[in-house]
Amino acid sequence: MLLVDWLYVGVFLVVGLVMAALPLAVVWALAPRLAQPQKRTTYESGVVPFGQAWAQFNVRYYLFSLVFVIFDVEVIYLYPWAIVFRQYGRYAFFVMLIFVGILLLGLVHAWRKGALEWT
């Protein structure tokens, strides 16, 4: 039954969280705690940290995640098609040909516009 399936997943999640947090609790109980301000400084290869810690805005990160979202949405259309297309024969194949074809066009467009370049 459906809900029982997901009950297992839910229990897995909760028990997993507990078991992952358990070592942290052990550390909290066992480990030494010696408060020294030098320990809490940020690591920057031994130099005193300089400036605020944020990266320069570079649009390439944003473009990559954007194109990723678009193609991820395409993927969620492909999954259901993949499991039923067998029963519909050639017709299903042509439908998917159109769908994937248009998205390949999109990929080529992004490629040519330089959205996939890292530098």
Next chain:
Amino acid sequence: MVNWPLEIVRAVLLTVAVFTFMAVVGAMFGVLLERKVGGWIQSRLGPKHVGPQGLLQTVADTIKLLQKEHIEPRAADRAIFNTAPLVVAVAGLMSWVVIPFGTLGDRVLVVRDLNIGVVFFAAMASLTVVGILAGGFASNNKYALLGGLRSASQMISYELPLAMALIAVAMEAGTLSTVGIVEAQAGWFGSFAFRQFPAFVIFLIAATAEVNRVPFDLPEAESELVAGYFSEYTGMRFALFQLGEYGEMFAMAAMATTLFLGGWKGPVLPGVVWFLLKMYLIVFLLMWVRWTYPRYRLDQLLNLSWKVLLPAGLVWILITGYRVTF
């Protein structure tokens, strides 16, 4: 009607069993295997002293890590700093819900054979990205932030070819359930490694990139970004990140055996043994690649994903569709 308390108790027991299996087979043995394999490939011996042939090395390491002081950088965001490793560890472990280990009589050994098994696996893989981003940010350290951003970019870029491989296999098998996919592979030559060889290759490459292993481990490259997004993590938190990554790597290997090598099927020996053999074969392959190849630059890595693997994956899906329907 469903007996809820009984089901809950069974679920908890199964979970603890799977986690113990994971901890022993995956983390403990896997880390040791990595160091041994690395040693052999580099013409040296790996760890040998702790326990017979170094088998207790990871136990010793774990006990050591449990005693390390919990250090937080002053400017770090405490809540996020502490929960990020948990997210990565739990997401890596959740992928194991849908992996079938073998058969006992006529029951399949799997935590739960979800109807959307393959999609669930992909979803858990995509949750690790958020944990890594959060970890990189929370450290308030330029290196960590950059490492986190680059790692996240790499991982999301490779999720798409991974999905393409999964879709191709789902097409061949006609189902999204992992048990169904294993059932659809009959005999030695029925396994999808042959009929879906391109998907197999794409899956393995994408899996290596998803778990940030060489040749795709630039975000954690010790020589470049210190340790990338986990520069500021020490002791047990660091171990949790590693647990997440190793758990994910083993999960990918287990998924590869399920999807492409016929899971637990094999003559004579019990299913679980076959499953473990095949999984370790893939893990060994991943480790072999790690110690053999140099590291890819980030732009080379991203080009490989977007300009080679993704179009190849899409074209392969069309070819599979053509093959199946004509």
Next chain:
Amino acid sequence: MGQLAAFIILSVVTLVAAVVVVASQNIVRSALSLIPTLLGIAGIYILLQAEYVAGIQVLIYAGAITVLILFVIMLTEHGTGARFRQVNEQVLPGTIAVAVLAALLMAVFFGTAWPRPAGALPQYSATAIGVTFLTNAILVFVVTSFVLLIALMGAIVIARRER
């Protein structure tokens, strides 16, 4: 009964996380709190027997869109954890307006005679969705690819213009 318990737990998780998203002064914490919210909603989808929708909710929303939001936040100066003021001077009028709106909405919800669904829930499994795509909703399916293409082109135009 188990379903009711599950629904209550999921709703609490979702609502608490949603409140953190809206009310937190730290924007990164706010964005990260989206994850429990979205996972809670995925859980509610499962209670509605729509497991494929739940799966894609996690895959797309928690896995892709949250990453997108986080990228944008971390790459601007707000990523340093700047604190935002969450309340302005008009707390009292605001509260009154919200209370009136809430009362109105509740009156409408409880006063309407919602039609009871007849028979079982429609199938929302992945197989059923696939079948629908290839039979009833095929035009939707193909048009979606166009929509995605246009979204991609538009996004590239906007992002590149800000170079």
